[in-house]
Amino acid sequence: MRLDQTELPGFDDLHAPIGVIQQAEKLTAEHYQTGASMFLVGGSTVGNLAMLSAFCLPRVPVIVQRDVHQSIIHGLEMIGVDVVFVSPTFDEQTGLSKGVSLQTLTAAIDAYQEAEVVVLSSPSYFGNVGEIERVVQYAKMNNKRVLVDEAHGAHLHSDEQFPLSSLKAGADVVVQSAHKTLPALTMGAYLHVRNKDDEQRIRPWLRRFQSSSPSYVIMASLDAARAYVAEVGSKELQGDCGRFMMN
Numbered sequence: 001m002r003l004d005q006t007e008l009p010g011f012d013d014l015h016a017p018i019g020v021i022q023q024a025e026k027l028t029a030e031h032y033q034t035g036a037s038m039f040l041v042g043g044s045t046v047g048n049l050a051m052l053s054a055f056c057l058p059r060v061p062v063i064v065q066r067d068v069h070q071s072i073i074h075g076l077e078m079i080g081v082d083v084v085f086v087s088p089t090f091d092e093q094t095g096l097s098k099g100v101s102l103q104t105l106t107a108a109i110d111a112y113q114e115a116e117v118v119v120l121s122s123p124s125y126f127g128n129v130g131e132i133e134r135v136v137q138y139a140k141m142n143n144k145r146v147l148v149d150e151a152h153g154a155h156l157h158s159d160e161q162f163p164l165s166s167l168k169a170g171a172d173v174v175v176q177s178a179h180k181t182l183p184a185l186t187m188g189a190y191l192h193v194r195n196k197d198d199e200q201r202i203r204p205w206l207r208r209f210q211s212s213s214p215s216y217v218i219m220a221s222l223d224a225a226r227a228y229v230a231e232v233g234s235k236e237l238q239g240d241c242g243r244f245m246m247n
């Protein structure tokens with residue numbers, strides 16, 4: 001219980017960080033090589049709502065991968081976006097999603113050139129990133145902003161052995177549930193922006209969606225999870241990967 005602090009002098013403020021929280025977020029940005037990284041205490045759910053609110057407009061088409069999490073659907077619904085759903089492809093043997101193919105995205109962009117935003121979910125629940133690099137690069141070449149729900153991929157960035165992270169693929173905004181694949185407490189998540197200027201578009205929405213009394217225990221665990229992947233994780237994760245593959 002002693003860890004459960006609040007915005008007292010020296011403890012900074014998640015919604016306007018200038019002290020220890022700013023330092024922790026900066027270290028996270030350094031690790032993930034982003035323009036800025038923000039801590040989330042309400043899971044990827046809150047990050048998805050904030051990124052959509054920052055970049056989507058009512059009655060404007062947005063290209064959206066069909067098998068997204070309910071938080072994306074809820075965000076699109078609240079904003080009143082004209083959603084253009086694009087189907088993922090499925091692995092023939094397992095029937096599992098492999099994400100949106102380049103062919104599908106190309107057809108969607110041709111048909112809805114006025115769409116300015118593409119929303120993807122990568123990796124799939126089983127770790128498949130499909131053609132993420134080609135898809136993101138094609139969307140960027142066509143001047144689309146790419147928002148990715150990477151809830152299950154906070155670990156991908158840390159090791160070349162893993163499938164490609166959407167940040168490395170070139171996405172503009174990426175949300176990750178650190179609590180799913182890193183040792184962070186439940187609800188701990190990150191929101192990353194490639195372009196530092198986008199931070200100012202996102203933060204006001206995080207202020208609206210997140211508690212004004214964010215949990216310091218969750219925030220501390222996000223800092224610890226970052227330290228883990230940055231300092232020791234890669235080797236341990238490689239070992240775990242090897243063990244899983246052998247089994």
Ligand SMILES: Cc1ncc(COP(=O)(O)O)c(C=O)c1O
Nearest residue numbers: 042043044045069149151177189
């Ligand atoms: C693909 C995907 N996106 C977003 C979320 C929401 O994440 P969180 O539980 O961190 O709010 C989940 C949760 O299971 C998910 O599977």
